[in-house]
Amino acid sequence: MPDQSPATAPSAPRPTAQQDGTLPGGGTFRFVVPSAKLGLEGEFDRRSWSVYLTPEQAAAPAKFNLAYQNAIVVAPEASQLTVLLNNRVVGEQQIGSPDGLSSISFDVPPGLLQPGGNLLSLQATQRHRTDCSVASTYELWSDIDPAQTYLSFSGQEAAKLSSTDAIRAIGVNEAGRTQFNLVVPALEQPGTTKPLLRLAQGLAILSGMPNQTFAFTTDALPMPGPGKMAIVVGTPAELQPLFAAPAAALTAPLAAFVTDPRSGSPVLLISGPSWPAISSAIDTIVSTTDRSPTVRRDALATERWSAPDAPLLFSDTKLPFSQLGVKTIEFSGRRVRTGFNIGVPSDFYANAYGEATILLDAAYTQAVLPGSHVDIYVNGNIASTVPLASTGGGIFRHFPIRVTMRHFIPGVNRISVEAILMTKEDEVCVPGTTGSTAPRFALFDTSEFHMPDFARVGQRPNLAAFAGTGYPYGRNADPIPLFIDRIDPDTLSATATLLGQMALVAGRPMAVEPAATPAAIGERDAIFIGSISQMPAAVLSQVNISPTSQASWRPTTDAQSAQAEPATTFDEWRSKVNGGVWRGQITSFQEWLRRNFDISLSSLQFIPGAETIFTPSSVDSFMIAQGPSSSGGATWTIVAAPSAKDLREGAEAVTAQDIWPQISGHITTFSSKTGAIETVPVSRFHFVASQPWSLSNYRLIAANWLSTNILSYALLLVALSLLIGVTTAGMLATLGRRK
Known part of the structure; x- marks a missing residue:
């Protein structure tokens, strides 16, 4: 229980962006929400992250201040917002602020805060006012205002930085x-x-x-x-x-x-x-x-926005949910969701055949009807479903749930477990049913996540690995050649922002070596940063970017975008009249193959198609592209924009937490006008050995490659069948009796 009952604090100081970190009347404050938006959704939601404090801040008397607003359908008598610091409850509040933001303040018990990392958790339990359906749970939300959620400290000592x-x-x-x-x-x-x-x-x-x-x-x-x-x-x-x-x-x-x-x-x-x-x-x-690139990391740093750090899994590993930050949940509602983070290395290559396993420890009562189910999501994509079919309740003890790894990406991956529960009481939905506290489902923290052995081989190009772990630059022991077109504040700011993000995901600072020309780089992994007009034309061609972009890539102004060019309009209508119906039928067939058999036309090719020449559109304002070096023995990454100002703004935008994981494929572009990220998938890639030779790893690599290239697999199967038939016929011809 909190040491002091919470109370609304209309007189609590509200920090503004113009303040220098001090509060009126003395004292300092620290904003604590590491994102522009924070919402607690559904009937149960919990967010945890770490806040680092100096010794002076940890020793000062502190209060936790929070402002929130909730959906009007949230029932205040059955809904509660809980604040925990270092796993201790410091405040609880009924959720009841549908008309506007409400500010609340809790005293932090003395001695609870510590120098260094402090675990902050916000937990919401929410129920609908009148509806008992599963669909109604998606209407429940409580939004936290980051600008009015902070830790405040008494005295001036907390503002000092001693080391x-x-x-x-x-x-x-x-x-x-x-x-x-x-x-x-x-x-x-x-x-x-x-x-x-x-x-x-x-x-x-x-x-x-x-x-x-x-x-x-x-x-x-x-x-x-x-x-x-x-x-x-x-x-x-x-x-x-x-x-x-x-x-x-x-x-x-x-x-x-x-x-x-x-x-x-x-x-x-x-x-x-x-x-x-x-x-x-x-x-x-x-x-x-500093860390040697040969020293393997055990985790990826995520605790500043999602605690705990994501464990980095390289081979066959089992981890209990308790170690992954998932606590035991006893739930009385209709839909509950929780999750955890795990990391995979840059040379992960098992997206076509691999399957992880969740060993589920859970239980549900006899009130839960058939048709209820437990769903597993990977990075927001459905990966597996388990029905709850028993009519008398049930207990799962390490029940295996296979989870396809097709949606895994190098770096951090979010795995979510969601239970959809239906009961007769919910179908009737008498008054008061929404607020029932009788548990109907339990998820235990003894559940485990099992990652099997998977194929490990690097790929070139691979922007997903670049964004996930800084590959291949994070593994380089030698300085990385860095081509910068000019040293000005905007260009250097963009370079520092990008390299800072790369160092964060790589877990180590990378030594760089400024290079003036591509000839000075040679066959080494290199990075090229600057405005498109100053990029060497040979480097642009090497990563399949049209050299004409140096003159044509200019963002359109509002006046230009308001007028459509006649040639474009005629081309659009010509495609509609001549081949629109036929192309539409082909597209529908491709979608049918993908939906029913998980087959794309690219997987029905014996030889991957060549990369097409790419030209950034006038809507794009920033671009990251990757390709092989001139001799194919190294990786070159280009970061470009129409101007130095666009380069700086684009680097600041794409390194944001919600955009950076979307970088993938061969080329990724960003539009400052729309905020949209577009990717060009890799048509042809090359394997890069990342592990010592082993038969088991090569077998897994072959399994994934053959699962991706279906026709090659079918041809190999036919060839092996014919070989077995010919061999068998030859053996039978020389064995046995003869007349």
Whole structure:
């Protein structure tokens, strides 16, 4: 039970984006929601993530402040919102705010918060006012307002940052974003790019936040605020017009938090007598995140937005639900859903044949009618269904549920378990039935997820692996060649934002080596970043992007988009009149094959088709493309936009938590106008050996390849049958009696 009964707090201070992290009347606050939106949906929902606190914040008296609004159909007498910190209930509140936002405040018990990570959980139990159907459960929601949900601390000590470890406590702003503002007067000088990009990657890993951006400036300190950190980098002479560096920076590397005399807010100062000394100061911060690419990770960092971290599974593994963050649930409603995260490596290759297994421990009462079922989802796609057919209730003890792995992707995967329950009481739905508390279903945390052995081989190109684990760059021990068309604040900000996200998913900062020309890169994995007009034409052709895009790719203005070109209109009508019916029949047949037999026309080809030349449309404002190098022995990735401004805005948009996992295929484009992500699937790829030779792995690789290429499998089956027949006939001809 909470130490103090909750009470609405109309007088509680409401932080705004203009504040610098302090509250009126003294004290500081920390926004805690790591996304722009947070909704608790259905009859039961629970979200958990970790909030990192400094020792000063953990020691200060604290309150948890929350603002929410719910659907009008939510019954307040049977619905409850619960706040837990470090698995201890600090507040409970009836859900009853359908007309607008309601703010509530709970005292945090002394000693509950701790320096470092603190597990925050929001749990909602919701019931419908009048309807007992399963469909009505989709109408239940409670939206949390991130701009009014925060931890507040008494006193001024909580605002202090005493060591560089406080980088982990940067937090988020009211929109769930994190921004590092780097002030570097010598930004465009040679020799500064490499250490600055190493610093950006280290900061990204240390903070671990899901929506991080980096911004470079040369002449002014940015305004302070929640979720923002100012970093000043340069020699004392370079910083003199902006910032007075301590005398210690004149003789030795320095990396420490200092107070900005103009705003009074803490600033991370990195300085030294020369840039080699500054690089040494950067290493004192970043070296704690270094990891050899040969050292295997056990988990992918997700706890800052979804706790716990996702375990990274490489082979046959069994994990109980309790270890995956799923707690035992006793449920009295109609639809309950919970889930967990697991990770798979970049060389995962089992999407065509592989099956994982959930060993389910669950029970349901005799009130549950046949027709009820348990569904398993992978990344939002239905993967398996188990009917609850017994009329007298039942108990599942490690009941195996096979889960197809066709929807698994490299990196983090979300697996959800949902139970749909129907009863006679719900069919009658007498008054008060919706609020019944008698359990009808239980899911136990002793259930297990079993990942079998799966094929492991790298693929080129593979943007899904690039987004999932930073492949292939995260595995490189040598510096990665990095082609940047020009060093300006927008381009370098986009580069730092992208590399920071790559370092976060790769789990380590990657050494980069600026390269001026493709000839200097040779046959090495490389990254090309810049505006499309400055990209080498040979590199664009290598990844099947039309070189004419350098002149033609320009976003349309509103005036241009309002007028349709006559040629386009005539072409559209010509296709409708001449071949529309025939093409429509072919499309319908393809859809029928896919829906009923899971067969696509691409799987009926003996030889994969060649990649088509791609031209970005005028709607697109950002593009990531990947392909082989000129000799085919390495991977080249291009990140381009029509201008440096578009490049920066596009990098900030696609690295957001809700968009980054959508990057896949051979080419991915983003439109700043529509917010849409479009992908071009891979037509032809090459295998890249990632594991030592083993017969079992090659057998699994062959199984997946043959499952994807049906005609090749059929031809091989016929050939083997003929071979067996010929061999048998030959043996019979030489054996046995003869006249």
